Amino acid sequence: MSQIELKDVSLRYFTLKEETEALRGVNLAIEEGEFVAIVGPSGCGKSTLLSLISGMLQPTSGQVTLYGNRVTEPSKRVGYMLQHDYLFEWRDVLNNILIGAEVRSMNMRLAKERALSLLERYGLGGFATHNPKQLSGGMRQRVALIRTLVVEPDVLLLDEPFSALDFQTRLALSDEIGTILREQHRTVILVTHDISEAITMADRVIVMSNRPSSVKTEHRIEFSDGRPSPLLARQRPEYNEYFQAIWGELEEHVRISE
Amino acid sequence: MYESQSSNLKRNFESERSASNGGGTTPTQSSEYNRFLRARRRRVVSIRLSQVVVLIVILAIWQLAASLQWVNPMLTSSPSAIVSLFGQLLHQGKIFTDTLITAKETVIGFVASMVIGIAIAIVLWWSSYVSNVLDPYLVVLNALPKVALGPIFYIWLGDQKSIYGMAIAISVVVTIMMLASGFHEIDKGKLKLMESFGASKWQVLTKVVLPASVPNFVSTMKVNVGLTLVGVIMGEFLSAKAGLGFEITYGGQVFQMGLVMTSIMMLVVLSLIMYGLVSYFGRWLTKKYHFD
Structure with a gap:
């Protein structure tokens, strides 16, 4: 049994105007500690997949299981990092980080210790009492990551966490967060439309098809002499091969949809 | 390999940090800037x-x-007549009693209509079903000139309490509408974040919706205090035995323009003080919740 399993998952959205079939027959198994990236054409329901795994959405048919148990509500074992940081203006950095622990009624003393040590470890040591407004976009997103890590999830869901940042910050931050996530040894599922990001950060890249989407192909990402950091991975010869292959698969959809 | 990587990152933070602190101003200001x-x-x-x-x-x-x-x-009347009459009224102390009565009614009316308004706005946020059901009623109540309800308040509540009835009637509907629409405009992402942590509706309300609405509370209070004052004066016109509104109607009836003008002056001062207090409290609240 894998840590996360999606069996024949389908999802349809209903509005007064129409019915939209977002996912059709998605099958996916993710092992504990794996770093998986999901790429696909825009609007293919990548984020929907995360909402299903997190328990915020229920599939129309099929089932999602976490450690063999059916997911019916947001699980304490899952942490979700969104596209924007959504830091609360009225809380300082430390109290923003503690919001998840507060909501889940965790031991606040331990959570605070964890928060402070994570801030220290990831270069934000002096910022605990700062207001989010005083932080740059990259720093804010790091705070958002720490907020997700403080609740100690076994599974981290990242929904295009770098897409709202400028290119330079984005490269630097994805490199850094990739490094952080690797040393945390947690299961990570990253949704992105950036092929480079997917290849350089993940162990496995899953390519989704157009809507109604399902898993199209999978690529296991391996580098000949060990895993380089995301920034360095871009210089490896394997990087280009993976990029070409995944790009080729996505391009088909671009052509079909035109 | 990761070791060297992360020390690199630390350096990045440091440079980012100094950039965010030191950017913008130059130590010596140019003469052009001084002239500006x-x-x-x-x-x-x-x-x-x-x-x-x-x-x-x-x-x-x-x-x-x-x-x-x-x-x-x-x-x-004339400014000099108002000043001398003001001196007389001051001597009698009556005008102050009237001002204090109106002030007390305004404060009570304001607090009551804010509390009622917040409570109803929360109910409307909590249940979109209730909100949809009540929507047409709110629209009608908003459009209705509340002054028309004066006689009803007088009969139901008596000459004293009807003033509060009028004050609340005039200010509460706008309060509800402003607050409720503010609650709906809160960033959906913040709500999704709370949902992802498995937050209960009560937690979402107390930890996000209410604190995020602080700027909206402040502007609602500013609108509310003006409307409450309108309601109080209206209520006093209709039924009171004392207060600035009463003095204004009384002065008009006995053709004492000096009394009317003096009362209006006191009303101007009172409304300035009320508005001043509310905006001072608003600034404090805005600062406390870091929306400045």
């Missing part, structure tokens, strides 16, 4: 002076028109 600042200051001073001049000119014309009999002073 001086021009700005001059403009501010000049505006303040002009404001005072406008007031003086109005009072002077008013006084002249009355003293030189361009207009009938019986109809217009």
Whole structure:
């Protein structure tokens, strides 16, 4: 049994105007500690997949299981990092980080210790009492990551966490967060439309098809002499091969949809 | 390999940090910049002076028109008559009692209508079903001139409490509508974040919706205090035995323009103080919740 399993998952959205079939027959198994990236054409329901795994959405048919148990509500074992940081203006950095622990009624003393040590470890040591407004976009997103890590999830869901940042910050931050996530040894599922990001950060890249989407192909990402950091991975010869292959698969959809 | 990577990152933070602190201003200001600042200051001073001049000119014309009999002073009163009457009324102490009565009614009406407004807005946020059901009623209540309800309040609540009835009726509907629409405009992402942590509706309300609405509370309070004052004066017109609104109607009925004008002056002062207090509290609240 894998840590996360999606069996024949389908999802349809209903509005007064129409019915939209977002996912059709998605099958996916993710092992504990794996770093998986999901790429696909825009609007293919990548984020929907995360909402299903997190328990915020229920599939129309099929089932999602976490450690063999059916997911019916947001699980304490899952942490979700969104596209924007959504830091609360009225809380300082430390109290923003503690919001998840507060909501889940965790031991606040331990959570605070964890928060402070994570801030220290990831270069934000002096910022605990700062207001989010005083932080740059990259720093804010790091705070958002720490907020997700403080609740100690076994599974981290990242929904295009770098897409709202400028290119330079984005490269630097994805490199850094990739490094952080690797040393945390947690299961990570990253949704992105950036092929480079997917290849350089993940162990496995899953390519989704157009809507109604399902898993199209999978690529296991391996580098000949060990895993380089995301920034360095871009210089490896394997990087280009993976990029070409995944790009080729996505391009088909671009052509079909035109 | 990751070791060297992360020390690199630390350096990045440091440079980012100094950039965010030190950017913008140069240590020595150029003469052009100083000139710009001086021009700005001059403009501010000049505006303040002009404001005072406008007031003086109005009072002077008013006084002249009355003293030189361009207009009938019986109809217009005059600044000097108001000042001397004010002295008399001050001596009797009555005008202060009236002002305090109106002030008390306004404060109570304001607090009550804010509390009722917040409570109803929360209910409307909590249940979109209730909100949809009540929507047409709110629209009708909003459109209805609440003054028309005066006689009903008088019969139901008596001459004293009907003032509060009128004050709340006039201010509460707008309060509810402003607050409820503010609650709906809160960033959906913040709500999704709370949902991802498995937050209960109560947690979402207390940890996100209410604190995020602080700027909206502040502007709602500013609108509410003005409307409550309108309601209180209206209520006093209809039924009171004391208060500034009563003095204004009474002065009108016995043709004492001096009393009317003096009461209006006190009302101006009162509304300035009320608004001042509310905006002071609003600034404090905004600062406390870091929306400044």
